[in-house]
Amino acid sequence: MTSYLDFPRRPLLAIDTSSAQGGIALYDGHRLSLRSWPADRSHTMTLLSEIHHLLDRDSVAVRELAAITIAIGPGTFTGLRVGFGVAKGFHLATGAPLIGVSTLEATALPFAICGMPIVAAVAAGRGRLAWAHYQPKSGRLIETQAPKNGTFDELVAEIDGGEVIVTGELDGEQTDRLTRLERAYVPTTALRARQPAALAEIGWGRWIAGQTDDAVTIEPMYLSR
Amino acid sequence: MLGLETSCDETSAAVVADGRRVYSSVISSQFEIHRAHGGIVPELAARSHITAIIPVVERALHESGFERDDLDAIAVTQGPGLAGSLVVGMNVAKAMAYALTRPLVAVNHLEAHIYANWLTDSKVIPPEPEFPVLCLLVSGGHTELILMAGHGRFQHLGRTLDDAAGEAFDKGARLLALGFPGGPAIQERAGAGNAAAFELPRAWLSGTYDFSFSGLKTALLRLTEPMRLASDENPVDVPARREASRPFREHRLPRFATDAPIADLAAAFQEAICEPLAVKTAQAASAFNARTVVLAGGVAANQNLRDRLLQEVAIECGPEVRVSFPAFAYCTDNAAMVAGAASWIIRRGDLAGWEADIFPRLPLL
Known part of the structure; x- marks a missing residue:
């Protein structure tokens, strides 16, 4: 059976448990394997089984992983802790380095090609949102406004008037209001869904650049209101 | 493992x-x-x-x-x-x-x-506790009396109906301005106190192996309210103001005059928790023919509870029933x-x- 060990590069495992939709990916810069599932509140019960299916399908053992990329949030605290727990457990068992990536950056990445400012949002509970602003540059994203936690009205006030793509976790009413803004572009629900491939791609770039994080101190992003 | x-x-x-x-x-x-x-x-x-x-x-x-x-x-x-x-x-x-x-x-x-x-x-492994084992499990979240007939064979005999013993220690320590965690704080202060100086209630719940500590906590509150400094308006459980830079509330303790009988109150409160625990555990050990009585949980570190349990088991069951505590x-x-x-x-x-x-x-x- 062909194993990743037969390839010159070992794959990276990306883990996203920021929200109800769980996502994982194996990526070595060329070959990509994905799984995405509606975990809702069951990340603890589902994540390791999903990882097992992904690794088993590609005949990869945890000790063969080059690194582990973890979505650091913002997102649901419990979901993030599940992902961090598994990532840190793999690190303890194999020494695999950890790379933390903003959930909002992974949300925005698929639209970097459009060349216009991007606002990426995730639900922050009780009708609130967490969002950040990005500016594409040479296919990469520059964070122009750091992640913050606020109300939808505050988000609208920030973007009203400027040309911008707004993506991420928005409900129907929020999408309707945004599309009424003259220069705001809101992709469809399926396109706005965060892709584990995007997380894996950002993580792979950092891995190649040697930008790993301290496995001990890395923690979820906690935004205060 | x-x-x-x-x-x-x-x-x-x-x-x-x-x-x-x-x-x-x-x-x-x-x-x-x-x-x-x-x-x-x-x-x-x-x-x-x-x-x-x-x-x-x-x-x-x-x-x-x-x-x-x-x-x-x-x-x-x-x-x-x-x-x-x-x-x-x-x-x-x-x-x-x-x-x-x-x-x-x-x-x-x-x-x-x-x-x-x-x-x-120790490298030299001592003998296992002999079954049946009667266990008093006392911690911040639990107070339970359990009969263990063998490994993994548990029978529930009783439990607290309200506060756990450790929770009662924490709440009592707050009322006495002794800080957190309450068990060690009360034990330390009680060492210099006279448990007989104050009369605090015990909920015996006779005919059961259950416990109750909420009445004891209320009794301590009533007893200490007149002792608090007058300027200290309703301080218990009232959090300090929340600030944006410190999103988790901090707790303020009540204040007492320097000559307030805190040590006596701590001793009386500790004894009012430990006595029913020790007495009812010894009674259960006798009733169910336990060969060993063990303590477990954070409150098992309390020396007064250990002493009282040894005393009550010796009285109720005789010297052949062994009492064991975790390190x-x-x-x-x-x-x-x-x-x-x-x-x-x-x-x-x-x-x-x-x-x-x-x-x-x-x-x-």
Whole structure:
């Protein structure tokens, strides 16, 4: 059976448990394997089984992983802790380095090609949102406004008037209001869904650049209101 | 066996062989983080586990002298406990077990406390507690009387109907301005006090092996209210103002005159908790023909409770019934007891799958 060990590069495992939709990916810069599932509140019960299916399908053992990329949030605290727990457990068992990536950056990445400012949002509970602003540059994203936690009205006030793509976790009413803004572009629900491939791609770039994080101190992003 | 314990505010890892011999036990306490709040703040506890877990596990392995690949299995607390805290240990343990291709054992925290009585630091392993074992489990979250006919065979005899004994100690310590955690604070102050100086009620709940401590707490409140300094308006449980830079509320303690009889109050309060616990445990041991009486849980570290239990069991059951206490280090939450219990659980063939979940309200039975 062909194993990743037969390839010159070992794959990276990306883990996203920021929200109800769980996502994982194996990526070595060329070959990509994905799984995405509606975990809702069951990340603890589902994540390791999903990882097992992904690794088993590609005949990869945890000790063969080059690194582990973890979505650091913002997102649901419990979901993030599940992902961090598994990532840190793999690190303890194999020494695999950890790379933390903003959930909002992974949300925005698929639209970097459009060349216009991007606002990426995730639900922050009780009708609130967490969002950040990005500016594409040479296919990469520059964070122009750091992640913050606020109300939808505050988000609208920030973007009203400027040309911008707004993506991420928005409900129907929020999408309707945004599309009424003259220069705001809101992709469809399926396109706005965060892709584990995007997380894996950002993580792979950092891995190649040697930008790993301290496995001990890395923690979820906690935004205060 | 590597054990992980993150059910509340201690991040702990330990290596234990055969359910008895402790090779290492490392505990990272969050005491300083929670002290200012007068109790555990669940969100802060969960956050601390995330950053403490790697150094704690690495140190436990290093101190044990074993390598990761030497481990036979990984054990972890499944519940009861704080959801955000349990999640960290469970997922770290699962991932380690999966990556090292070892079995995972999910351990009930209460069962682990009981099996702390089987642990030893010594190379010479002492005899096991003889069955039937009567166990008084007393901690911040539980007060339960359990009959153990054999390994994994538990029968519930009684429990607290309201506050746990440890919770009563914490609340009493707050009322007496003695700080957090309450058990050690009250014990220390009670050492210089006279328990007979104040009359505090005991809920005997005769005909049952149940306990109740909420009336005792109220009685202490009534007793101390007139002693508080007049300028101190309604201070108990009123949090300090929340500030944006400090989102978790801090706790303010009541203030007393320097000559207030706090030591006597602490002694009387401690005795009012320990006496019913010791007396009813001894009565149950006699009624169910227990060969051994064991204490378990954080309150098992209380010296007054240990002394009272020895005294009452000797009176009620005679000298042939042995009373056993865990080493002080294994009374409060620790991973050695989790790794220890896991060895007995594995012998029952009870392994956890990758889909194992946490259960914040997991009962013993």
